[in-house]
Amino acid sequence: MSHPKYVLRPETAVLTRGFDPRLSVGSARPAVFRSSTYVFSSPEAAARAFEIALGRAKADPGEDVDLIYARLSHPNAQILEEQIVPLEPGAASSAVFNSGMAAISTLFLTFCPPGSTVVHSAPLYGGTALLMEALLTPLGIRCVSVPAGDTAGMRAAIASAKNLGVVFVETPANPTLVMSDIAAAAEAAHAHPDRPLVAVDNTFMGPAFQHPLQHGADMAVYSATKYLAGHSDMLAGVVLAKNDEHVVALRGTRAVLGNILQPDECWLLNGRLSTVELRMTRQCENAKAVAEALRGHPAISEVIYPPYFTDAEQVRIRDAQVAMPGAVVTLDLKGGKPAAFAFLRGLEITRNAVSLGGVESLACHPRTTTHSELSPEQLDAVGIGKGMVRLSIGVENWNDLAADFRQALEGLS
Numbered sequence: 001m002s003h004p005k006y007v008l009r010p011e012t013a014v015l016t017r018g019f020d021p022r023l024s025v026g027s028a029r030p031a032v033f034r035s036s037t038y039v040f041s042s043p044e045a046a047a048r049a050f051e052i053a054l055g056r057a058k059a060d061p062g063e064d065v066d067l068i069y070a071r072l073s074h075p076n077a078q079i080l081e082e083q084i085v086p087l088e089p090g091a092a093s094s095a096v097f098n099s100g101m102a103a104i105s106t107l108f109l110t111f112c113p114p115g116s117t118v119v120h121s122a123p124l125y126g127g128t129a130l131l132m133e134a135l136l137t138p139l140g141i142r143c144v145s146v147p148a149g150d151t152a153g154m155r156a157a158i159a160s161a162k163n164l165g166v167v168f169v170e171t172p173a174n175p176t177l178v179m180s181d182i183a184a185a186a187e188a189a190h191a192h193p194d195r196p197l198v199a200v201d202n203t204f205m206g207p208a209f210q211h212p213l214q215h216g217a218d219m220a221v222y223s224a225t226k227y228l229a230g231h232s233d234m235l236a237g238v239v240l241a242k243n244d245e246h247v248v249a250l251r252g253t254r255a256v257l258g259n260i261l262q263p264d265e266c267w268l269l270n271g272r273l274s275t276v277e278l279r280m281t282r283q284c285e286n287a288k289a290v291a292e293a294l295r296g297h298p299a300i301s302e303v304i305y306p307p308y309f310t311d312a313e314q315v316r317i318r319d320a321q322v323a324m325p326g327a328v329v330t331l332d333l334k335g336g337k338p339a340a341f342a343f344l345r346g347l348e349i350t351r352n353a354v355s356l357g358g359v360e361s362l363a364c365h366p367r368t369t370t371h372s373e374l375s376p377e378q379l380d381a382v383g384i385g386k387g388m389v390r391l392s393i394g395v396e397n398w399n400d401l402a403a404d405f406r407q408a409l410e411g412l413s
């Protein structure tokens, strides 16, 4: 793999590093290597590859280690794991998984032994919340929840936690968009005697608008299914870490769990990396225009979107942490669930589907879909109301989207 001697900016690096056309018979773009197993260059090279894979030896700088078996790694994962690194400033390396949940669960299973504690922001994506309740808690991992945006509460929860393995921050929270202070969480974690790892679910704002490692986090975690892939046609997850050793540990767990991203999916995601910033910027511009067009509508009690934050702490975190407000807009409709359902039924352009980050706009009712794992009390506590509709804004012409939302709002109150 050739590396230019000078430092390239991310937009260039993402298209040039980590891929040598000579290893793809001269193809200008990577080939797909679907093989499940790899032929060793010699028995000695095979033994060396196993030593390194099992953690008994470390690869020397620049050493060409033979591939073993595609559950451990394969060329398309290697290319993707190299090419994605420049998108997350501060990252040394990355590991790719076959979904965002695979990335998140592998992270906890790697860094949180039974008896350890996780401190996390709330609300979390419903799947992550369920993972904690259904899998981590029965394994003897204590999960301590802090309301998103409660900076003092997060500091206190971290300071008082025993056997603290991971501090997990999802910011902005899904779907309330409440932001948590990454730098404050990292500062508290660095001061803790256990030196827990700080992981940020950066799915909503990254990799274009928020860079957790620059705020002191150790790892940025993605559902790459969303903006990174950007076309609602694949599942993937990524962890990017400051410290290469953490990625080595994650890959070790991944090899046992068997949840590496498959070659075709790596190839597909690889091709999307160079446009993620372009897509996200256009989606964000559209979201700003749509939010502005809907603000003040009589059927809407609130358009939730970062530029409209009024809480001083939220404004402070937003200004310190995100470059742009992103492309998720949450509407709180006055008529509660009946109004939310009528709105979703009335949409003609935007589709009623979960997920976000694709080039096409999507809308869903989080309380009965993405966050339905939570009890009514939990939903109320984290502010996921009955009238909430989450909009993921795509790259369509924003005037068409705004007109569609307005016609779907007609007659609601």
Ligand SMILES: Cc1ncc(COP(=O)(O)O)c(C=O)c1O
Pocket (backbone or CB within 6 Å): 099, 100, 101, 102, 125, 127, 170, 174, 201, 203, 204, 222, 223, 224, 225, 226, 235, 236, 237, 355
């Ligand atoms: C913030 C967030 N994190 C993680 C996930 C899980 O990702 P995946 O569906 O790729 O497993 C999602 C999915 O919606 C999400 O919104």
